[in-house]
Amino acid sequence: MAVFELYHGEISTCSQKVRVTLAEKGQAWTSHHLDLRKAEQHRPEYLKLNPNGVVPTLVVDGVPIIESSVIIQYLDELIPAPPLRPGDPLGRANMRLWMKRLDEEIHPLTGVLSSSIAFRFEEGHEAQIKTMINPAKRARKMESFKLGVEAPLFRKALAGYDKLLGDMEKVIAAEGYLAGGVYSLADISYIGYAVRLHHLGLQGLFEGRPGLQQWYATITARPAVKLAIDDFAPDHSLDLMSTHGAESWPRIRAILGEVRGTASAEMAS
Numbered sequence: 001m002a003v004f005e006l007y008h009g010e011i012s013t014c015s016q017k018v019r020v021t022l023a024e025k026g027q028a029w030t031s032h033h034l035d036l037r038k039a040e041q042h043r044p045e046y047l048k049l050n051p052n053g054v055v056p057t058l059v060v061d062g063v064p065i066i067e068s069s070v071i072i073q074y075l076d077e078l079i080p081a082p083p084l085r086p087g088d089p090l091g092r093a094n095m096r097l098w099m100k101r102l103d104e105e106i107h108p109l110t111g112v113l114s115s116s117i118a119f120r121f122e123e124g125h126e127a128q129i130k131t132m133i134n135p136a137k138r139a140r141k142m143e144s145f146k147l148g149v150e151a152p153l154f155r156k157a158l159a160g161y162d163k164l165l166g167d168m169e170k171v172i173a174a175e176g177y178l179a180g181g182v183y184s185l186a187d188i189s190y191i192g193y194a195v196r197l198h199h200l201g202l203q204g205l206f207e208g209r210p211g212l213q214q215w216y217a218t219i220t221a222r223p224a225v226k227l228a229i230d231d232f233a234p235d236h237s238l239d240l241m242s243t244h245g246a247e248s249w250p251r252i253r254a255i256l257g258e259v260r261g262t263a264s265a266e267m268a269s
């Protein structure tokens with residue numbers, strides 16, 4: 001029997017994807033929790049497993065596999081039941097498109113939202129910037145920490161998320177799930193990000209999007225999702241996000257109105 005070890009972070013959205021997939025497959029694993037605030041992901045011994053210095057890394061029988069989207073597709077092939085992909089090629093193509101968009105566009109926006117609303121108030125947040133090895137990530141963090149929700153990057157991240165949720169609503173309202181009308185790795189990939197929006201007090205982004213609200217309720221009720229996301233979220237992080245999320249929502253709602261006004265003016269011209 002293969003031995004599974006996961007290097008992961010408690011509220012890391014990329015780690016959540018892998019934990020949900022493992023839970024859906026009923027696969028047991030050994031936990032190596034890394035404290036991202038203490039930069040444990042940048043330690044030389046971990047960089048041997050994951051040269052990018054990020055979580056997650058799955059190690060199966062001593063062999064490391066990196067990149068959360070790659071890991072969950074690997075798991076779905078390795079452990080066939082229950083299948084977590086549509087049965088038809090078009091459904092699978094759509095599933096991968098959603099996952100690609102998450103990796104390339106949405107994941108960086110999530111850090112901007114979280115840092116601008118909540119993590120800029122965390123103790124020791126300045127020291128954290130110095131440890132960051134990716135210059136683009138470091139620059140984003142500095143802007144978010146300095147300017148909070150007034151950062152130009154924050155406005156762009158909010159607009160990006162609003163567009164994403166609108167696109168998700170169209171598909172989900174018609175088909176129930178993101179790809180091929182079945183629960184798949186695409187839904188698993190996005191659920192942690194949707195949970196993060198709720199933790200940050202951004203439920204308002206779901207208003208007027210009933211398909212998305214139903215999808216969120218259905219997926220967060222899955223035992224695997226509760227186990228892999230809720231059970232790992234530390235109270236101090238949840239408190240930080242909900243307190244500062246509630247404080248900043250009135251201002252964020254106003255920015256959202258401006259962002260939507262600009263987007264509809266651009267579409268009309």
Ligand SMILES: N[C@@H](CCC(=O)N[C@@H](CS)C(=O)NCC(=O)O)C(=O)O
Pocket residue numbers: 009012013014015036041053054055056066067068069103132133137
């Ligand atoms: N594309 C990578 C992104 C991984 C990533 O950005 N992980 C974050 C947590 S969700 C991390 O380790 N951040 C700490 C850092 O950048 O130092 C994946 O999907 O695995």
